[in-house]
Amino acid sequence: MSANSSGVLEKLLRENDLGWIIDWFVQPGKAIPTLLGLLEATTKESRARFGAGGPQFTVEILDNEFRQNPDKVRAFLQALGATRSPQMLVMIWRVLQGMRVQAIDMTYRERESFHLRCVLNSPYEDKPEVYESTDIVDAMLLRHLGIIEMDNGPVFEGFYPSRF
Amino acid sequence: MIGGTDIIIPTGGGHAPLDICLRVIRRYWPEAVFEDALTGDRVERYESLPIGRLKEVLVYQNSGAAQEWDEKGADPSLSNTMIHLLLAERSVTAVVDDAAAQAMRDVLESIRFALWMDIHQRGKAA
Numbered sequence: 001m002s003a004n005s006s007g008v009l010e011k012l013l014r015e016n017d018l019g020w021i022i023d024w025f026v027q028p029g030k031a032i033p034t035l036l037g038l039l040e041a042t043t044k045e046s047r048a049r050f051g052a053g054g055p056q057f058t059v060e061i062l063d064n065e066f067r068q069n070p071d072k073v074r075a076f077l078q079a080l081g082a083t084r085s086p087q088m089l090v091m092i093w094r095v096l097q098g099m100r101v102q103a104i105d106m107t108y109r110e111r112e113s114f115h116l117r118c119v120l121n122s123p124y125e126d127k128p129e130v131y132e133s134t135d136i137v138d139a140m141l142l143r144h145l146g147i148i149e150m151d152n153g154p155v156f157e158g159f160y161p162s163r164f
Numbered sequence: 165m166i167g168g169t170d171i172i173i174p175t176g177g178g179h180a181p182l183d184i185c186l187r188v189i190r191r192y193w194p195e196a197v198f199e200d201a202l203t204g205d206r207v208e209r210y211e212s213l214p215i216g217r218l219k220e221v222l223v224y225q226n227s228g229a230a231q232e233w234d235e236k237g238a239d240p241s242l243s244n245t246m247i248h249l250l251l252a253e254r255s256v257t258a259v260v261d262d263a264a265a266q267a268m269r270d271v272l273e274s275i276r277f278a279l280w281m282d283i284h285q286r287g288k289a290a
Contacts, residue, residue, distance in 0.1 A: 068214040071180045098187075098211040123194060123210075143285055146184055148278040150191060150270075157278070158187045160180045162286045 006032045008059040009039075012066060013081075016074045016161075021081035035080060038089070045086040046093075049129070055093050072096045075144055075161040082140050083133075091131035092141065092159050094120050101145065101156040102128060114139070168248070169263040171272055173256050173279050177289030181279055182251045183215050185258065186223065188274045189247060192267075195226040201248065206230065221249045244268050 009032055013021055025031035039057040046054040066073040079092045095101060103119040114136040120129045146158035175181035190196050190210055198213055199206040201220035207213055208227060224230035229245040236242060244267065248259035258275060260268050 068216055069179075070216045071178055071183065072215070075180075098209070123190065146187065146278055147281040147285070148188055148191070148274050150274055155191065157191065158184060160184070160282065160286060161178075163176055163178065163289045 005036060005059045008063050009035060012059065012063060012073070013077060016070075016077050018074075018077055018081055038080065038084070038086065042086040042089040042093075046090050049090065055090070055097070057089070057093070069096075071161055072159075075159050078161055079141055079144065079159075083135070083138055085133050085135055085138060087131050088133050088138050088141060091118055091120065091129075092144075094129065095145075095159040098123065099129070104142070104156065106139070106142075108136070108139075168259045168261055171258045171260065171263060173258070173276055174283075175254055175256055175279055176283040176287060177254055179216050179218070179251065180286075181256050181282060182218060182221065182249060184278045184282055185249050185256055185275050186210060186213065186215070186221065188278050189223050189271060191274070192271045193223070193225045197224040197227050197230045198222070199224070199230070219251050223247045223249065247271070 010022065013019055021035075022028055022031040025034070036059070039059065039062075042057040043055075046056065062073055062076070076089070076092060076096060079089060083089060099120040100123055101118065102121040103117075105115075105117045107113070107115045114134055116133045116138050118131045120131070121127065144159050144162070145156040146160055148155045148157050173181075186198065187210065196210075197206060197208050198210065199222040200218055201222050213221075223246065224233060225245045229242065232239070232242055233246055243261040244265055246261075250257040250259070256275075256279065258272060260272070262268060263272060
């Protein structure tokens with residue numbers, strides 16, 4: 001983790017009205033190192049799934065992408081501040097890249113268990129990817145999914161930022 | 165576009181509504197080709213689009229339609245093979261040849277529904 005990465009991430013968060021993620025952290029000084037650690041773990045998760053050619057989650061890449069697709073990066077940063085799961089962050093990035101949400105299963109038992117399972121698929125080839133979480137915090141991510149209807153059937157499409 | 169119809173749909177602001185439109189259209193036209201109407205830059209894959217820089221997009225049904233539009237221009241034989249999207253601060257305008265045709269009605273209804281849901285889910289920009 002470099003001082004430059006820390007600065008870029010803080011700038012990105014504040015430019016996207018997400019400075020509160022830093023300020024509301026239990027110890028604000030630990031917010032950026034924690035988020036950078038989560039990004040690093042997300043790159044590891046991505047490499048484990050897709051090899052060296054998989055998406056990487058450095059702040060430099062996010063900063064560069066922000067110039068092309070600010071709303072997509074804003075949506076990802078909102079998720080970064082919400083989830084604790086590298087697997088969920090890879091899943092979100094894949095949706096932002098254009099993957100389709102083929103299936104979602106969620107089970108919840110009060111004070112016992114939570115399980116979220118998302119299956120993504122490519123619009124170009126049948127190659128499903130499965131992402132799972134047992135952290136109830138990740139239920140929050142579902143509200144970012146676009147909702148449409150096709151032929152009277154339900155479709156989740158895209159991942160979008162909240163407008164605070 | 166031959167005497168096209170403008171469909172103006174309110175949005176919550178930002179570029180996300182344009183992204184939503186593009187993704188909805190891609191659902192109906194899986195081989196859609198996208199063109200930045202202001203620069204003429206054309207891409208065959210959604211993920212290659214710099215959506216944050218786009219204000220006007222031409223979406224062709226497929227590469228064949230895009231090529232025919234290049235060759236013939238607004239020819240009646242190409243009716244409803246291209247959708248022109250224009251992003252404004254609080255709306256998206258979809259320009260189509262025949263908004264009454266069932267296939268196009270389906271696309272426009274899905275776009276309207278998706279943008280309506282977007283406002284309900286994520287609110288409006290300040």
